[in-house]
Amino acid sequence: MRAGIVSGPHRTRTTAVRRPDPGEGELLIRVEGCGVCGSSLPFWEGRDWFAYPGEPGAPGHEVWGHTDDGRRVAALTYHGFADWDVAAADAVVELPPALDGLPFPGEALACAVNVVRRARTRPGDRIAVVGMGFLGSAVASLIDEPTEVRRKTGVVGEFDVVIESAGTQSALDTASRLVAAGGRLVIAGFHQDGPRTVDLQSWNWRAVEVVNAHQRDPREYVRGMQEAVELVLCGRLDVERLVTHRLPLARLDEAFELARTRPPGFVKAVVCP
Numbered sequence: 715m716r717a718g719i720v721s722g723p724h725r726t727r728t729t730a731v732r733r734p735d736p737g738e739g740e741l742l743i744r745v746e747g748c749g750v751c752g753s754s755l756p757f758w759e760g761r762d763w764f765a766y767p768g769e770p771g772a773p774g775h776e777v778w779g780h781t782d783d784g785r786r787v788a789a790l791t792y793h794g795f796a797d798w799d800v801a802a803a804d805a806v807v808e809l810p811p812a813l814d815g816l817p818f819p820g821e822a823l824a825c826a827v828n829v830v831r832r833a834r835t836r837p838g839d840r841i842a843v844v845g846m847g848f849l850g851s852a853v854a855s856l857i858d859e860p861t862e863v864r865r866k867t868g869v870v871g872e873f874d875v876v877i878e879s880a881g882t883q884s885a886l887d888t889a890s891r892l893v894a895a896g897g898r899l900v901i902a903g904f905h906q907d908g909p910r911t912v913d914l915q916s917w918n919w920r921a922v923e924v925v926n927a928h929q930r931d932p933r934e935y936v937r938g939m940q941e942a943v944e945l946v947l948c949g950r951l952d953v954e955r956l957v958t959h960r961l962p963l964a965r966l967d968e969a970f971e972l973a974r975t976r977p978p979g980f981v982k983a984v985v986c987p
Contacts, residue, residue, distance in 0.1 A: 716987065717770035718795035718966040723760025726966045731770045734793070736800045741781050741789075743801055747960070747986040748794035749776030749819030750969045752847060752881070753904040758970040761907070771796035774985070776819035778809065786813075788820025788943075790935050795966060797987045805932055807939040812947060817957040817984050824938025826852035827945070829902040829927040831938075833857075835875050842873040844889040845880025848956055848982040849902060853877055856950060871895065871920070877927075879903050883910055895920040902927040959983040 715733045720726050736742045754773045757764055771793030778788045779799075786809045789801035809818055826849055835841055835857050843850045843857075874897045878889035881903030890913060893899050899922050917924065929935060945951040958981045961969045969983040 715797035716963060717793070717797070718774070718963055718985070719770050720758055720766065720768040720772070722766045724758065724967070724970075726758070726970070728964050728966070729770070731796075733798050734800045739803050740800045741803050741806055743777065743779045743781055743787065743789055743791070743799050743806075745777055745794055745797060745799055745987050746779040746786075747777075747817050747819070747984045748774040749817075749822050749957070750774075750973050750983045750985065751776055751822060752849075752973055753906065755970065755974055756907055759974070769793060771799060774799075776821045776984075777801070778818040778820055781806070788818050788823075788939050790821055790932055790939075795963065795985055797963075802932075805936055807936060807943060809943065810947070813943070816946070816953050817960070817986075818946070818953060819957070819982070819984060820939040820942065821935060822848060822982070823852065823942035823946075823951060823953070824935045825849060825902075825928070826856060826951075827938040827941045828929045828934055829853050829877065829879070829900065830856045832925055832927040832929075833875055833877055833898070833900045833902075834925075839874040840872060840894070842876045842889070842892050844876065844878045844892070845882075845885050845903060847880065847976070850877070850879035851981055852951060852956055853879060853902065855952070856945065873897060875900060877902055881905050886910055886912070890916065890922075893920065893922050896923075898923045898925060900925045900927050904928065955981070957982050957984055960986055963987045 774794030777794035790805035791799045791801045877900040879902040
């Protein structure tokens with residue numbers, strides 16, 4: 715099969731490798747598409763702590779495709795930039811026929827669902843989302859009756875719930891300033907490129923509640939994917955609006971570059987073998 719390999723910073727190649735064999739309790743999935751996650755950018759950009767080349771198909775983890783018995787599914791996998799991948803049987807969610815033809819980066823959609831669950835927003839809350847990429851846009855569309863969802867604001871201490879979804883120091887600083895006294899700061903962005911600094915005195919003085927909104931339990935991801943299916947079916951999540959760019963596997967570098975530069979109109983790129 716073909717697989718994309720991150721061979722070094724800003725460099726991928728597509729090569730032929732052996733198709734994976736599913737083990738006990740696993741399913742073989744013919745990949746229809748795999749989203750490019752912002753959390754994968756540091757690996758493609760290059761950091762001192764990464765080793766190259768990466769494993770074939772890695773770090774693709776937003777996979778949907780077909781099982782051997784013909785079911786169309788979303789799956790929690792880790793080598794999805796390839797023609798085929800394997801997933802644990804209990805990490806697969808079936809996609810109903812009504813979703814045929816739609817891209818479905820299930821893990822990414824599950825992240826948004828899980829963030830909203832942990833944010834515990836209520837009708838009437840004043841809400842801000844900092845970082846309107848894929849995750850922030852999906853989260854904003856799921857918030858129940860938001861009073862405010864803003865891209866940028868200079869107002870300090872106005873919001874009951876602030877969801878930071880960019881994973882950068884500047885986004886964390888902005889989100890921190892926006893939380894009202896007694897409010898909740900929800901950290902949804904994936905902070906992976908070093909330590910962060912916070913104004914703990916300000917957090918303490920305002921009694922800010924801090925919630926880390928990422929789920930790492932695979933069962934929670936599957937639960938989130940199941941809920942995402944229902945939310946797409948009822949129109950609460952519009953995947954066609956959220957997935958703006960589709961590229962073939964041979965253009966994986968371009969897909970990463972789009973995720974890095976975020977040109978006008980970009981929300982998410984997916985790679986479709």
